[in-house]
Amino acid sequence: MALYVIQVVGGKEQHVCDLVNKLLSESIKECFIPRREVMRRVEGSWISIRETLFPGYLFVETDNIQHVMERLARIPAFTRLLGVSDEKVIPLSQDEVAWLTALMKPLDKVVEMSVGVIEGDQVIVTDGPLKGHEALISKIDRHKRLAFLDMRMFGRTKTIKVGLEIVRKHA
Template sequence: MGLYVVQVVGGQERHAADLIRKVAGASVEDSFIPELEVMKKIHGEWVYKREKLFTGYVFVKTHEPAVVKKALMALPMFARMIGTGNDAFVPLSREEVAWLNAHTDARTHVLEMSEGIIEGDEVLITSGPLRGQEANIVKIDRHKRLAWMDVHMFGRTKTIRVGLEIVTKR
């Protein structure tokens, strides 16, 4: 069973995931959009929100990628399976799948908020899925409670936004 990535128009991910499940039927075990948990200030109060981790992509777990590709042609929207272009479908690598499984909740596919502290010039993640990933953090915005980190996904290094609350700075 491989985990494949389908590129869709940004903003249509949820609709595309539902249609893929419906059109491809039993050949698709799961079709989902990984999300991240962030905090937003709304009316002066911090609330948890979910946003897309990879805008414009739907993840499809299947053992029949050719059936899924054929089903994509029946969709009333742009949707293409990421591959080499010559009808060769490339699933996510073991490392990419391991990263997703280690950092997102298996049931909800959400990368939850992490907490950390800053000691001098170093960031130390104290809790959450980013614990132990300090070396991959590129930038932190303490006021928006966000961090940017480098991950290897889709066969290349990609900088993604993640939720990180810095509780103290020493």
């Protein structure tokens, strides 16, 4: 089984993922949308919400990508497999898959909130999926409780946001 990426119209990820799961159930293991858990301020208090990690993209696990390509053309929505070159579709690399599986919970495909502290100019993650992956963090927005990660995905470097709450800062 390999993991492939399908580009869709932003905001339509769940609708298209449902169609793919329904119409291609015999040739895929699963179609999913990676999500992130972040904190948002609503009416003065912080609540946890889930957002799409890669807006406009679905992930599909299959060992029969040729059949998936043929069936995607019949789905009444914009779908485009990434990594298509000379009629050959390239799956995500082992590094990209390892990166995703290290951060996401396997069942619900969510990158949960992480918790950390700042010691001097160094971030130390004490709990959550970013624990042990501090080197991936390129920037932090403490007010919005977000960490920005630079990673290789889809053949280029992408900056993605995940939830990180800094509970303490020591100078």
